[in-house]
Amino acid sequence: MAGPPWLHGRLRNAGFRLTLPREAILNVFAENPKHLSAEEVFLSVHEKYPGVGLATVYRTLDLLTQVGLVFKFDFGDGKSRYELASEAAKGHHHHMVCTRCGRIVDYSDFMEEEVKFIKGLEAELSKKHNFKIDKHQIHFYGLCERCQ
């Protein structure tokens, strides 16, 4: 496996080893960069590397989240979702969750105004409540086109 150099550096710098499961998991995100559940990642990795266990997937997802390579989301359906941080940063977007079928629709419209607004809010809240904010999540819930 080639292994993207940015990953190489990022992990090494943080004092972690570059292993096959870790590369495999990152590659899954690179191929399908959208809010994946741990099980989806596991199944995907499993196709090429049946030897990789589910526990390792969880441990790696946690590691990658801590290192900042992926973001972790919780849409309230009982399972966590993960997404490449670089992807999220490149095409910054938020999510709308269908409360009937569970489909997650991304949107990136109005992000400029939204980010501007949220940043301002963050600054004011941080100051007023002495709370060091480092991330936010905005989710909309409702019915998607198909379920209405």
Next chain:
Amino acid sequence: MAGPPWLHGRLRNAGFRLTLPREAILNVFAENPKHLSAEEVFLSVHEKYPGVGLATVYRTLDLLTQVGLVFKFDFGDGKSRYELASEAAKGHHHHMVCTRCGRIVDYSDFMEEEVKFIKGLEAELSKKHNFKIDKHQIHFYGLCERCQ
């Protein structure tokens, strides 16, 4: 138990029975109207009514959520939180979650601008993506005053 009349009507109208566990659970929220976990509700109810089981608490919380008497939140720590809808409506607020100690800080500052902004965003997103939005959640994550 007295039992608030508004609850009485609300449940009856929806075709549900007014039972002791249901009143007891609503009373817990009335006394402590802040994002409670199912277990916290259970323990609270248990003090006065040891006969009420955890399963009933879950079933009731689900019922109350469906009827619209309480809101359900998920802050990503693995357990759902519930809050009186009337309370939330009266003193509309959002939450900041401490990623170290799990403390949840409410804020109600800037709500007017925030709600206005979000409503506008909802309207545009609904139209553009044909997604019928009926609720949103905005959470900020970071370090609370004590944990910094």
Next chain:
DNA sequence: CTGCATGCAAACCCTTTGCATTGGG
């Protein structure tokens, strides 16, 4: 070589469900 990382399975935690019993309307 050294010890971090892994695989496997068991443990965990929160939540849901099956079923006999209770009690509200």
Next chain:
DNA sequence: CCCAATGCAAAGGGTTTGCATGCAG
């Protein structure tokens, strides 16, 4: 009276952990 609602315990689903083994550095 009848059926919704309950209590209890067992099952379920996602995630974490203990421990012996394996492999990156």
